[in-house]
Amino acid sequence: MEFSTSNSTISRPSTIMDHLSILRIVSLVIGLLFVRWIARGVYRVYFHPLSRFPGPRFSAFTRLPHLNAVRRGILHKHVARLHETYGEVVRISPDELSFIHPNAWRDIYGLGSKEDKGSAPPKAWGKYRNSPNGAYHLLNMPDPVQHARQRKIFLPAFSNRALTQQSPLFLRYANQLVSILKSGGVEGAQFDLIRVFNFTTFDIMGDLTFGESLHMLDNAEYDPWVKAIFQNFKRGAQLGLLYNYYPLVAGVFQAVMHKKVAQAQYAHLNFATSRVTKRLEKGRTSEGVDLWDLIFKQEEKGKAGLTRDEMDVNAGLFMIAGTETTATVLSGLMYLLCLHPASLAKLVKEVRSAFPSSDDITMESAVGLPYLNACIKEGMRMYPPVPIGLPHLTPPEGSTICGHYVPPGTTVAAPHWPMYYSDTIFRDPKSFVPERWTGDERYARDERAAFQPFSVGPRDCLGKNMAYHEMRLLLSKVIFHFDFELGPESDGDWFDQESYTLWQKKPLLIKVKTATGA
Template sequence: MPQLSILPQSFLGLAGLVLAGSIAFQLSIWVYNAFFHPLAKFPGPKIAAASYFPRCWTGIKGTHLQWVMKQFDRYGGDVIRVSPCELVFRGDASKDIYGHKANLLKDPTTYRPLGNEAATILNANFEGHARQRRIFSHAFSDRALKLQEPIFREYVDLLCANVHRDIKENNGVATANVVDLFNFTAFDIMSDLTFGKSLDQVENSAYHPWVLVMFASIKLGVLLRFIRFIPFMPDKVMKQREIHKDFSKNRVEKRLANPNPRPDIWGLTMSNEEGRGLSKPEMYGNCRVFMSAGTETTATLLSGLTYYLLQNPAKMSKLVHEIRSEFKTKEEITIEKLPSLRYLFACLEEGLRMYPPVANGLSRTTGLSSVTIDGHVVPPNTTVSAANYPTFRNPKNFKRPNEFIPERWMPGNKDFESDRKSSFQPWSMGPRNCLGKNLAYHEMRIILATLLWHFDLKLCEESNGWPDKQKNYIVLWEKQPLMCRLRAAKR
């Protein structure tokens, strides 16, 4: 009997020792990370240096960008440590991280394919990326863009026709959420280019269910980055991802089964011999990449730029005058002529600086060697990034960084000669820079120029302070409605 009373106490004592040992071990890791780790010399909050919790928590909440900005304000300098093994830069670090000579690998915690998915142009290794980029370049060339112009034109004209109808039905003024207008148009254009058929969002003035699933999938990607035990993700969450994948697969199969030689992505890609070497899983995966990278980002830039133009009436008037003076009819607004509008280009650049679609940095890893980034020696096995939003708002890079001043991008403007334009890389740089950059510029020009040719816009009072209400999930701004009143332009 005495042994029965001793056994539980011995067991409790052993359990206590194990618990105490575990706590001591975890504390030792936190202390090491905060004070003795190779990254300990870099500024940043000690709790973030010790533990991944702040990085994960702010990432999941969509507040990581705001948290990073607060840390830069607190510590100053152009680099901060945001987790035990991660540095974020805001100086002029893009060349050292993404440039042709950098050779830094994409961070596998962010870009690894999930499960047995095929690697895409977004997450393939150096050789795989080069092969896929070479194949798809035919669909994103200047020649391709000229062939694709009627596709752009169709949906932009339909958008404007819908707004004119709403204006007529509402006594000369329509009230609309322009975030939706830009999303509808960008998704219909890219769906036509990617699947050979639009999602009919502009026509129906409503989101296609697949687009809503895609937005959820982007947020899911953030969760998967920070939650290590993926099998324990809720079934509903994982099911959304499967719906997203299945829809893309079925749409690609329908397009490939159609022999119509349209100048869309698959028509131009499959017309060359190397393109026919793509595997079906590579096709499915890349179409999802194109539908996310080529849509929401364009709509985001146009939404942010519209807000800043409406908050700066003199800038808006100058842009409207340039557009309406250059084009007497809507048919004159073409991809070939739009690049000659210098102030339009300046506004797009300033919009990208003030409200970059990819606000956080694209992460890379230093691998097995130390590297020098923006003058800092960074040890091996460190995740690094040049975060666009902090970089573009850095007063060391741009004079009056928090003001919307398109004139800084006009040639010969000496007031902003001190701006460090080399730090401005919204499309990334090097061998993995954005393949669709030219397409995006043409699309943004034709949508914005056509809209401002047709309509006068005014910001509704409830949308004042619109950028301050956003959450950000790595590559997704969770945007609130941007309400505007639209009237037909007087001629």
């Protein structure tokens, strides 16, 4: 008698054994990875060069708390809570330190500590994305020599002399803003000041950068380019988690989502490129006041110019850095003034007493209003347009920051919001008190040097003077012409917002009524 067996009968035990072997291998790999994670975490907590710095042990063990805060848009609050608990220097993740001492600005972003050990940390270039066309702009240029070259080219366009030439342009848009608020229909009409201020600042920068407005004030609608800019803030910050900390995962994501990611990256560049092309075709204009007119003048004098790719990426940068941030300060300050009627009344009295008519309000004349300047500073302290700290990386020789030697390869930053809300830096930090900037003795011990909304050093904000002039002018105009009252929809904690480098602002609904005699 013969016995026969089918192939399936023979192979079944072998298949089961194969599956068990695969499961054992997978379990072994997972177990080894888990052991490695634990071992690395223990090393980070107890033996890492940063183990002597204060901070929660779990944040030293793993960067998950930090990454979760970034993902949720609450990094500024997370870091502030850590500083409240652990002091002026905190280890916020395994290889990152945060400082809220006034000297941090000099030691991290300026020329470095006066102490001999180490040198000033440069930007953490691995956390700054390259431009799609391969060119570098002022914000992501790693070469200090090339950065200085670009900055030297643009500097005259942001000088006081240039701003004086550009004053009629700013006045035109300030007056258009007033006209729009006056045309709101019934007295006491409600406006979303976020939209109104964004329309104004983007139109101004469009004219300065390209010689042509984006016409958002005219159309009462966001330009498609601006819509794309706003949509990419949150997405860019969250994608940065992958690119900055998990490059292998980022590589897989890039391969799978390449078309979608590339489309978003090139959309902004293409908007800038098309407008720069249109502007360059005009050549020198008779007005001679926009950005390119001033650059053309330098080239005519034989000075080195920009490559075309550098023109495109810097133009795109200006449309972000010189617009949304200014509108943010204006919106936040109007919210604070509406919440504090006594401060608003004091500002109204100063502005309306200083100018017989609206025509007397200019960028030059608005400089001399002390309470207005104090309100702007206090507004930026309580609602800084960039609430987080911009990351720098200690060099191979390390750095000395606020008296602490920080070893090589450490990410360091001085975060605006946590510093400005620290009661070790400012008295009554959660209170809106413009008088702290006008010599009020109650606030004599405030660490005013800690307030650096435009950063410091060779890479500070190039448009600082322009931003102050623009904010003073626009605020003077609207304060002169209108009375304001916070709408019930915004009469809550409007500052309770997520932040992805920049704020994710909610509508700011304010009733606007034409002032008597304006």
